[in-house]
Amino acid sequence: MAFEGLAERLQGTLNKIRGKGKVSEADVKVMMREVRLALLEADVNFKVVKDFIARVKERAVGQEVLESLTPGQQVVKVVNEELTALMGGEQSKIATAQKPPTVVMMVGLQGAGKTTTTGKLANHLRKKHNRNPLMVAADIYRPAAIKQLETLGKQLNMPVFSMGDQVSPVEIARNAIAKAKEDHHDYVLIDTAGRLHIDEELMSELDDVKELAKPDEILLVIDAMTGQDAVNVAESFNERLGITGAVLTKLDGDTRGGAALSVRAVTGTPIKFAGMGEKTDALEPFHPERMASRILGM
Amino acid sequence: KDYRKVDEEFFEELEDILISADVGVNTVMQLIDELKDEARRRNISQAEDIQPVISEKLAEMLQKEEDESELNMQKNAMTVILFVGVNGVGKTTTIGKMAHKFREEGKKVVLAAGDTFRAGAIEQLEVWGERAGVDVVKQQAGSDPAAVMYDAVQSAKSKGADVLLCDTAGRLQNKVNLMNELEKVKRVISREIPDAPHEVLLVLDATTGQNAMSQAKTFSKSTDVSGIVLTKLDGTAKGGIVLAIRNELDIPVKFVGLGEGMDDLQQFQADQYVHGLFADVLHEAEEAAAERE
Ligand SMILES: Nc1nc2c(ncn2[C@@H]2O[C@H](COP(=O)(O)OP(=O)(O)OP(=O)(O)O)[C@@H](O)[C@H]2O)c(=O)[nH]1
Ligand SMILES: Nc1nc2c(ncn2[C@@H]2O[C@H](COP(=O)(O)OP(=O)(O)OP(=O)(O)O)[C@@H](O)[C@H]2O)c(=O)[nH]1
Numbered sequence: 001m002a003f004e005g006l007a008e009r010l011q012g013t014l015n016k017i018r019g020k021g022k023v024s025e026a027d028v029k030v031m032m033r034e035v036r037l038a039l040l041e042a043d044v045n046f047k048v049v050k051d052f053i054a055r056v057k058e059r060a061v062g063q064e065v066l067e068s069l070t071p072g073q074q075v076v077k078v079v080n081e082e083l084t085a086l087m088g089g090e091q092s093k094i095a096t097a098q099k100p101p102t103v104v105m106m107v108g109l110q111g112a113g114k115t116t117t118t119g120k121l122a123n124h125l126r127k128k129h130n131r132n133p134l135m136v137a138a139d140i141y142r143p144a145a146i147k148q149l150e151t152l153g154k155q156l157n158m159p160v161f162s163m164g165d166q167v168s169p170v171e172i173a174r175n176a177i178a179k180a181k182e183d184h185h186d187y188v189l190i191d192t193a194g195r196l197h198i199d200e201e202l203m204s205e206l207d208d209v210k211e212l213a214k215p216d217e218i219l220l221v222i223d224a225m226t227g228q229d230a231v232n233v234a235e236s237f238n239e240r241l242g243i244t245g246a247v248l249t250k251l252d253g254d255t256r257g258g259a260a261l262s263v264r265a266v267t268g269t270p271i272k273f274a275g276m277g278e279k280t281d282a283l284e285p286f287h288p289e290r291m292a293s294r295i296l297g298m
Numbered sequence: 299k300d301y302r303k304v305d306e307e308f309f310e311e312l313e314d315i316l317i318s319a320d321v322g323v324n325t326v327m328q329l330i331d332e333l334k335d336e337a338r339r340r341n342i343s344q345a346e347d348i349q350p351v352i353s354e355k356l357a358e359m360l361q362k363e364e365d366e367s368e369l370n371m372q373k374n375a376m377t378v379i380l381f382v383g384v385n386g387v388g389k390t391t392t393i394g395k396m397a398h399k400f401r402e403e404g405k406k407v408v409l410a411a412g413d414t415f416r417a418g419a420i421e422q423l424e425v426w427g428e429r430a431g432v433d434v435v436k437q438q439a440g441s442d443p444a445a446v447m448y449d450a451v452q453s454a455k456s457k458g459a460d461v462l463l464c465d466t467a468g469r470l471q472n473k474v475n476l477m478n479e480l481e482k483v484k485r486v487i488s489r490e491i492p493d494a495p496h497e498v499l500l501v502l503d504a505t506t507g508q509n510a511m512s513q514a515k516t517f518s519k520s521t522d523v524s525g526i527v528l529t530k531l532d533g534t535a536k537g538g539i540v541l542a543i544r545n546e547l548d549i550p551v552k553f554v555g556l557g558e559g560m561d562d563l564q565q566f567q568a569d570q571y572v573h574g575l576f577a578d579v580l581h582e583a584e585e586a587a588a589e590r591e
């Protein structure tokens with residue numbers, strides 16, 4: 001493994017402390033340094049880490065830790081609790097509009113997993129919620145993006161709405177929603193092209209699609225392997241569009257996935273799903289507390 | 299002008315810059331220690347005097363020989379390049395760009411559609427083949443990628459191609475069966491042309507954090523990676539983990555991806571890359587200086 005777990009990391013510090021009768025503030029400081037390292041190695045954004053450590057330190061120099069018989073374990077416990085709280089304690093579900101269809105927009109950087117997740121989400125809504133979603137191919141830029149979504153539709157035996165790549169995404173969305181109403185689809189899942197958060201032209205295209213489609217849910221699809229830049233991405237997409245949640249993909253890998261914490265911390269929106277593989281059934285509801293342990297390597 | 303002191307605060311800021319570029323905390327701390335020593339040894343106290351030392355050190359770390367970002371091209375035979383990497387990093391797009399580059403150099407290029415798994419992967423490579431004006435060897439979706447590779451080598455040979463670029467499906471490095479499949483793909487190529495593939499390029503997404511190290515380790519183990527293509531550097535991510543990868547595994551970066559267009563591929567230049575690492579800071583400093591004037 002590329003990164004040792006926090007528990008393991010703390011062991012060294014713990015051993016030093018064990019010989020002493022009491023744990024001092026200085027010892028806590030040393031431990032906090034280890035926690036900081038563990039979080040940074042897990043790709044949690046360094047600014048998020050700074051704030052986090054400040055908060056944990058406050059609790060850790062309190063009586064609950066210093067007077068405990070197992071101060072090392074206590075620190076780990078405090079860290080874990082704070083981390084889970086920061087991850088957003090409760091599990092969060094996908095929105096349902098008062099008046100169908102519920103419109104969901106999938107947005108994010110190139111290659112994050114939007115198209116694949118669109119297929120997975122359609123499958124999830126049908127299987128787990130007995131819904132009848134319409135997938136919409138609104139990526140007119142990436143080579144064969146439409147074909148990719150159509151292929152997923154065929155695999156799932158579910159409809160995909162497309163108008164080719166010569167029509168604007170706004171126009172596609174307008175027609176798709178009309179079609180969904182006509183055919184009594186209760187969800188409309190709009191797959192958009194990957195784009196950089198600093199690409200003014202393409203970001204303003206998303207504004208236009210949002211304006212027209214009035215989505216109930218704008219999901220930022222983000223790769224779990226993302227590093228420090230996750231905050232910039234999440235912040236930009238959120239400021240621009242007001243995302244309602246995130247999907248963390250490729251969690252079937254061996255990444256610690258600290259990006260989850262960064263996204264959550266800067267947007268305040270919940271992570272709703274986790275992508276756990278390439279196949280259309282590999283989507284799971286996101287569990288904040290499991291993620292907290294994963295980030296710490298426990 | 300900003301007469302900044304080289305003090306604790308200076309190094310803390312440098313640490314933040316490097317960490318936010320995904321260099322990785324261990325490498326950063328090692329670097330900072332070395333720089334502190336260097337500053338002491340050379341009696342440097344002004345920030346502007348240590349800046350070139352930092353740049354030089356990082357560039358040296360990334361590029362040890364002038365020509366190491368050159369591809370290993372065969373003189374009188376076909377060059378085979380295998381592209382590997384995790385999902386969605388930019389393998390297929392990089393192949394499209396590279397096909398275009400070789401075509402412009404007047405070479406005959408063939409592409410092998412070795413991703414038979416992902417929805418629309420073959421069609422995506424075909425679009426790139428059309429754009430670049432090169433042939434694509436493919437089989438049906440779902441067929442054995444090793445069989446596609448065998449076909450592609452034969453076909454490229456008989457066409458008298460100069461370069462064969464082999465696409466593979468994205469795979470996470472912890473999937474043992476998929477890594478075995480990749481080894482088999484490589485083996486098939488080597489069986490047909492003994493010293494091929496002449497390059498195994500690991501495509502890394504600059505947005506990726508510390509997991510890129512694990513990617514480099516595992517892909518190297520199974521396919522003996524010869525170079526890195528660092529994509530998506532047109533965003534705000536810096537891909538600083540390549541420093542740690544170079545440091546630990548000694549794999550050089552050969553190309554960088556700077557966009558989704560056909561021309562958005564450049565041979566790697568260490569000094570330019572290092573400049574990019576500090577671009578935001580330099581920019582901020584310049585703006586601050588301009589404001590004072
Ligand atoms: N292992 C794994 N792979 C995934 C997951 N989600 C998506 N992928 C893969 O990631 C790659 C990119 O997925 P896409 O769905 O094409 O990503 P995208 O965001 O639509 O990409 P663009 O449209 O090019 O921006 C593909 O190889 C997918 O199979 C996941 O949860 N686990
Ligand atoms: N901005 C930017 N986007 C890029 C770059 N390289 C590739 N992309 C985009 O990233 C996405 C994924 O690229 P692909 O070439 O499909 O990646 P891949 O590694 O072949 O993906 P899989 O085969 O699914 O594993 C596409 O939307 C590309 O257009 C780059 O240098 N900059």
Ligand SMILES: [K+]
Pocket residue numbers: 110111112223385386387503505
């Ligand atoms: K990615």
Ligand SMILES: [Mg+2]
Pocket residue numbers: 114115116139142145191192193194
């Ligand atoms: Mg897509």
Ligand SMILES: [Mg+2]
Pocket residue numbers: 389390391413419465466467468
């Ligand atoms: Mg590909």
